[in-house]
Amino acid sequence: QVQLQESGPGLVKPSETLSLTCTVSDYSARSGYYWGWIRQPPGKGLEWIGTIHLSGSTYYNPSLNSRVTISSDTSKNQFSVRLSSVTAADTAVYYCARGGGSVGVDFDFWGQGTLVTVSS
Amino acid sequence: QSALTQPASVSGSPGQSITISCTGTSSDVGGYNFVSWYQQHPGKVPKLIIYEDNKRPSGVSNRFSGSKSGNTASLTVSGLQAEDEADYYCCSFAGSRIFVLFGGGTKLTVL
Numbered sequence: 001q002v003q004l005q006e007s008g009p010g011l012v013k014p015s016e017t018l019s020l021t022c023t024v025s026d027y028s029a030r031s032g033y034y035w036g037w038i039r040q041p042p043g044k045g046l047e048w049i050g051t052i053h054l055s056g057s058t059y060y061n062p063s064l065n066s067r068v069t070i071s072s073d074t075s076k077n078q079f080s081v082r083l084s085s086v087t088a089a090d091t092a093v094y095y096c097a098r099g100g101g102s103v104g105v106d107f108d109f110w111g112q113g114t115l116v117t118v119s120s
Numbered sequence: 121q122s123a124l125t126q127p128a129s130v131s132g133s134p135g136q137s138i139t140i141s142c143t144g145t146s147s148d149v150g151g152y153n154f155v156s157w158y159q160q161h162p163g164k165v166p167k168l169i170i171y172e173d174n175k176r177p178s179g180v181s182n183r184f185s186g187s188k189s190g191n192t193a194s195l196t197v198s199g200l201q202a203e204d205e206a207d208y209y210c211c212s213f214a215g216s217r218i219f220v221l222f223g224g225g226t227k228l229t230v231l
Contacts, residue, residue, distance in 0.1 A: 045123075051220065105220050107156070107168060107211070110165045111165075
């Protein structure tokens with residue numbers, strides 16, 4: 001059973017950079033999978049942020065592409081997301097998830113989610 | 121790229137069947153066999169219930185089934201139960217440039 005846990009600040013000021021880390025249990029389970037970030041504004045639907053593969057390939061939502069960076073640290077069983085120049089519209093629950101399947105869009109294991117509020 | 125289109129809400133009585141549609145384009149839903157569906161109860165984490173158009177993960181009830189015709193995917197829930205009341209989201213691979221699209225979500229109410 002793969003477990004994921006998000007961590008990072010729950011409050012970020014406007015125009016600053018949001019940074020979150022996802023720690024993944026069972027290192028062997030990381031191989032061959034994709035690892036994604038998905039967010040959900042309060043009362044709204046799911047929005048894909050981006051995905052990273054252990055090969056180093058990254059894929060980003062075009063609407064966020066200029067502001068988002070996803071990276072991984074395999075030595076720590078972690079992958080991270082950074083979102084720059086945040087505004088109130090970036091307030092959301094942020095989830096990390098494992099992407100299964102041949103193209104990594106079957107998000108079969110999720111973290112519990114962490115609420116990030118953008119406010120001064 | 122717009123989100124996939126889902127009805128905002130559907131409803132049904134216990135024991136009945138309902139279908140939720142998810143409409144995209146030939147560049148996403150219709151172009152690949154990579155549509156997945158997620159169930160999300162209030163305050164809970166989304167749960168994968170269908171992947172690759174019509175496959176069920178281990179442990180998911182066979183009352184949930186997925187299908188696709190052209191650019192529209194569908195989730196059918198048969199034998200509705202009170203516990204099925206939740207939000208449902210479709211998701212599709214959309215090629216190497218867009219990669220992932222989610223639908224806007226559908227609230228299922230069990231009357």
